Amino acid sequence: MLLKSDSFMIYLFGVATLGLVMSMICAMVPRLRLCLGKIYQIYAEYTPVIYLSEDRLTPVSKSRLSLVDKKTLVIDMDETMITTLRKGKYQKKPPSVPHDFEFYLPESDVTFYVYKRPHLDYFLDRVSKWYDLTIFTAGIEIYASPILDFLDRGKGILNRRLYRHDCIDILGLRAKYVSLASTDLSNVLLLDNSRTECSFNAGNAVHIKSYRIDSRDQALINLLPFLDALRFTKDVRSILQRCTRFECLTTLLESVTQKTLRS
Secondary structure, three states: OOOHHHHHHHHHHHHHHHHHHHHHHHHHHHHHHHHHHHHHHHHHOOOOOOOOOOOOOOHHHHHHHHOOOOOEEEEOOEOOOEEEEEOOOOOOOOOOOOOOEEEEEOOOOEEEEEEEOOOHHHHHHHHHHHOEEEEEOOOOHHHHHHHHHHHHOOOOOOOOEEOHHHOEEEOOEEEOOHHHOOOOHHHEEEEEOOHHHHHHOOOOEEEOOOOOOOOOOOHHHHHHHHHHHHOOOOOOHHHHHHHOOOOOHHHHHHHHHHHHHHO
């Protein structure tokens, strides 16, 4: 038979145990919340998106498309399709999203981490059916080739490539002229994050904002309707000259010359 003193001790022990459990829960919840938050940050950028598997063109659209030539889309690489970080060279802290690809460059003794822009795979699959693709990067070939091989995934859609040595030097600037990819300027356009490169190709350029890691970026997806419509035109310049505004080449070269003289 339990005495009143024993019951009181059991009660106190129960209260103390409950308090200890509550304290542990209060201590663990913030850590659990932080852990779940990190997991969410890592995988939030890779939420599955369902797309149509193929184009659904009306007979009228198919007829219209057959009247124009297939166009060439020249795409920049760094900060347009991907961005890279060097091992141990993070500016602040490592991004919360995992890198997609890494490779070692023995010539420079550097390991590069490659981060694909969100929706890049689908973007490339789609535009490769609409355009002849050419990758034009200011990066050197030994750096860019492993990245492009990874992005191509053996599909053969990124086989046409131009590198730094294909650029034209304009007062220290590396100009990526689309005429190097196609001499028919009515049927070639450049997609680039650099307004300078767009200025070199005014009338044949589409500007895209630079890709920053760990951002909810929708730029490639947002461009698809415009690129889809542009392939039906007879001359891309009839549209791009009206909807894009870049610093004219003469003004750009004058500003570069002034900066060079000042330095």
